[in-house]
Amino acid sequence: MATIVENKSLYEEIMQKAKRVGEVAELEAMEADRNATISQRVADIIREEEIHRLILPKEFGYPQLDWRTFVDMISKVGYYNLSASWLTYFFSAHNSWVCYYPKHIRDAVINQGGFVADVFAPIGKVKPVEGGYIVSGKYNFVSGINYCDWVGVGAIMQFEDNDKPERVGILLKVSDLEVVNTWDSLGLRGSGSNTLIVNDVFVKPDAILRFNKIVEKSQPPYEDFDQDYLYYNTPFYPGFYVGFAAMAVGGAERVVEEFEKHTAGRVRFSGVNEKDSPTSQRVLAKLKLELISAKALLTEYITMMETDKSGPYEGAKYKAIRAEIIEKCTQIGIKALLTLGGHSLLKGHPVELFARDLIAIATHITSLYEDGILGYGRHLFGVQTNIQG
The missing domain is CATH 1.20.140.10 (Butyryl-CoA Dehydrogenase, subunit A, domain 3)
Known part of the structure; x- marks a missing residue:
């Protein structure tokens, strides 16, 4: 069984977008290596080409990619520069978990247009307070955080309908947090995978994403959703x-x-x-x-x-x-x-x-x-x- 490219003209368009990102990142590869981050220019091209929107549900008005096209786009950027490919992938894929939130949250994040980062290592501390929770934690390896407006962080929480603690993701605004430039690595230096400090940040309950629920059923908990969306139709x-x-x-x-x-x-x-x-x-x-x-x-x-x-x-x-x-x-x-x-x-x-x-x-x-x-x-x-x- 061969994998399918559903729209050949769209495929060629996406490959050209990927090539543009990759070629510029290749020219700046050593600068990114020294600076431990891609440049603002590369980040801007990813945004201009709307690559971070290519696998959103169709309600947002952007072309949904099939898996073959999405994978080949990431590979194409990787051919030129792997740090840029890493972030092209993340800035696209990270919207996928945002799409499991209630409509008002998903609309707020996606329509704001910013990049989304995540680090779901379950190391955060979550304390219940009136109306929500207080979250704290120190998270390393937060790729692309220099250019992100939103971030998901991980923690372990106990819920009344589960007798075991479970891993969750918590959506936060980067402007409420502290980013520390700690990335000094052997490879993927341009990914800018710095450290994030979350210090007693308040979140409402609807900012908590329960991964167990997603694993049980790839489709979201609400009824009106895009039946064709990639992540609702695959593990x-x-x-x-x-x-x-x-x-x-x-x-x-x-x-x-x-x-x-x-x-x-x-x-x-x-x-x-x-x-x-x-x-x-x-x-x-x-x-x-x-x-x-x-x-x-x-x-x-x-x-x-x-x-x-x-x-x-x-x-x-x-x-x-x-x-x-x-x-x-x-x-x-x-x-x-x-x-x-x-x-x-x-x-x-x-x-x-x-x-x-x-x-x-x-x-x-x-x-x-x-x-x-x-x-x-x-x-x-x-x-x-x-x-x-």
């Missing part, structure tokens, strides 16, 4: 995490092309052209095959999302496929770097930059290879894993 977590694999594939494709180009122009001290070396020939063949494999797995992942809709699904399988894709892409970056030799270590060499960024993608909690593969193996033997995707 939520697999759909929310697909961008990590998508950007990795785009970055790996660029690495393979750079490896081939630099190998073709490389001459050893002995005078031998490196493209005539059996070593590099074998490595290029292997890199190409691994990329083909990663792309095929990504297509399988999309097919699963299109098939599973909002019914029962194998969360552990999704996580394992995503981890396998990202592992393959990361190893493409590392193998290319090691085979090209010392000149590819120079700061700003595209393989050096992409290899660092691919490693950073692989360290994300949803990408960890050993976790993903072990979880799927346990699932295959009938062990309850509680992996949601």
